Amino acid sequence: MIELGAGGVAPAFLDAGGDPISLGSAGGLALTGPVRVWVAIVVIGVATYGLRLSFIHLFGLIDEVPPWLRRPLRYVPPAVLAALVIPDLITVRPSVVATLVDERLIAGAVAAVAAWRTESVFATIAVGMVTLWLFRFVVLA
Amino acid sequence: MDKDLRAGIRDASPLLLGILSFGLVAGIAAVEADLTFIQTLGITVIVYAGASQLAALELLDGGAPLAVVIGTAVVINLRVVMYSASIAPYFSAYRRRPRAVLAYLLTDHAYALSVAEYAENEDRDRRLYYLGAGGSIWVVWVVGTVAGVGLGTGVPEAWGFGFAVPLVFLGLLIPAMSNGPKAVAGIVAGAGAVLAAGAPLNLTLLIGSIAGIAAGVAAEEVWA
Numbered sequence: 001m002i003e004l005g006a007g008g009v010a011p012a013f014l015d016a017g018g019d020p021i022s023l024g025s026a027g028g029l030a031l032t033g034p035v036r037v038w039v040a041i042v043v044i045g046v047a048t049y050g051l052r053l054s055f056i057h058l059f060g061l062i063d064e065v066p067p068w069l070r071r072p073l074r075y076v077p078p079a080v081l082a083a084l085v086i087p088d089l090i091t092v093r094p095s096v097v098a099t100l101v102d103e104r105l106i107a108g109a110v111a112a113v114a115a116w117r118t119e120s121v122f123a124t125i126a127v128g129m130v131t132l133w134l135f136r137f138v139v140l141a
Numbered sequence: 142m143d144k145d146l147r148a149g150i151r152d153a154s155p156l157l158l159g160i161l162s163f164g165l166v167a168g169i170a171a172v173e174a175d176l177t178f179i180q181t182l183g184i185t186v187i188v189y190a191g192a193s194q195l196a197a198l199e200l201l202d203g204g205a206p207l208a209v210v211i212g213t214a215v216v217i218n219l220r221v222v223m224y225s226a227s228i229a230p231y232f233s234a235y236r237r238r239p240r241a242v243l244a245y246l247l248t249d250h251a252y253a254l255s256v257a258e259y260a261e262n263e264d265r266d267r268r269l270y271y272l273g274a275g276g277s278i279w280v281v282w283v284v285g286t287v288a289g290v291g292l293g294t295g296v297p298e299a300w301g302f303g304f305a306v307p308l309v310f311l312g313l314l315i316p317a318m319s320n321g322p323k324a325v326a327g328i329v330a331g332a333g334a335v336l337a338a339g340a341p342l343n344l345t346l347l348i349g350s351i352a353g354i355a356a357g358v359a360a361e362e363v364w365a
Contacts, residue, residue: 037180040197040207044214045187051218053244055226059233065226071361072354076220078327079353081314083346084196084217086331087338088307104304111308115315121159124312125166125305132304 103140107131145266149273152254159312160250160278161285163191166305168289169296170195173303174202178290185286189279190248192313193217195306196346205343213346224252231259231267239268246275249313321364326357 055062065073089108093099111128118124164185171181176198188194193214200210224247232240254274259267296302318324330353337348 034177034180036207037176037201038183040201040210040214041180041184041187043207043211044193044197044218045184045189047211047215048188048190048193048218048221049245051215051221052225052247053241054222055229056232056240056244056247057237059229063230065223070223071358073219073223074361075323075326075354075357076216076350077317078314078323079330079357080217080220080346080350081192081310081317082327082331082353083334083349084192085307085310085314087334087345087349088304089311090335092335092338104307107304108307108311111311112315115312119316121309121312122162124315125162125308128308128311129300129302129305132301136299136301 103132103135106135143266143269145269146273148258148265149254149270149275150277151273152258153250153274153277156250156254157277157281160281161288162305163309164282164285165289165292166302166309167191167194167198168286168291169293169302170198170289170306171286172290172293174198181286181290182283185283188214189245189282190214190218190221191282192310195309199306200343203343209343209347213343216347216350220249221247221252224249228252228256231256235268243268243271243275246271246279248275248278250278251275322357322360325360326353329353329356 055065085108089105091099091102091104093102099105107128110131111124114120114127115124167185168181171184171194176184184194184197188197196217197210197214200213205213225244228247232243235243251271251274255267255271258265258270314327318327330349332349333352334345334349337345339345340348
């Protein structure tokens with residue numbers, strides 16, 4: 001079955017119910033159409049290439065990003081990344097305690113400290129996964 | 142091997158472990174989203190932008206409308222427009238065709254390494270340095286993704302490896318919140334996405350992102 005919505009953009013990976021973190025438990029029901037996948041891949045690929053090529057190609061005609069575009073673009077990385085991450089770490093539950101005592105939120109908070117101190121994606125993954133396993137297999141076991 | 146090419150590879154090498162692990166996560170996520178090997182190779186080579194690939198896979202698997210899948214991925218990749226504009230003057234001496242190839246390899250890391258190097262070292266062969274850095278990142282990314290497909294379903298579910306996806310984004314998010322307005326953008330986007338969880342058509346990410354971008358622009362006004 002497919003769960004829409006409950007876990008933000010990642011319902012298939014992180015459903016809000018009793019099976020919090022299992023990759024792909026929802027199966028691939030939505031992906032029965034290979035055409036749909038290929039259309040997504042090609043359109044996203046062409047659009048992304050267009051974004052990459054944009055000013056490299058136009059240099060000489062337009063040498064700078066106009067200010068009205070530059071300001072919002074500056075905030076794309078933190079905004080998009082936070083909108084991707086936070087719903088995967090926080091599931092709003094009936095009580096504050098139930099919301100905060102969540103292995104994903106705790107592991108995410110520890111990993112955030114690692115990210116801040118090391119600025120390394122590898123260290124962030126390693127620290128976050130080990131913290132998750134500690135909670136899952138030791139503390140809450 | 143040419144020394145400028147080698148310098149690019151050398152400067153990229155400290156980043157390659159992170160890119161390899163990101164690629165592994167992307168490969169596993171593709172298997173879990175039931176993509177075939179060719180489709181996985183397709184998304185990795187044609188899109189070649191990790192964060193947008195992972196988001197697109199989750200949305201495709203979740204049954205989101207195509208327009209939402211594409212719109213979300215494009216918003217995630219908008220930042221490369223800034224890189225394109227910033228690196229364009231350095232490539233202006235090259236012809237159209239080599240520039241088209243260089244553009245394909247434009248990623249966060251290739252951009253950051255190359256622009257820093259060009260500013261510091263005027264004698265560098267820019268194209269070769271960039272190909273060294275961007276090319277090694279590309280190779281490691283593709284190798285990582287293919288290895289991830291190989292691992293794929295072999296990882297026990299209890300290990301919760303799906304959690305590595307938000308961890309990758311977290312590792313990129315924290316350094317991206319580098320000043321006041323950018324931190325505001327991140328916090329508002331995160332809160333907006335949590336509040337919008339369950340929004341129809343899987344619009345959660347777009348709603349959160351747009352709220353965050355608007356908040357960042359507004360915060361910049363206040364800060365200045």
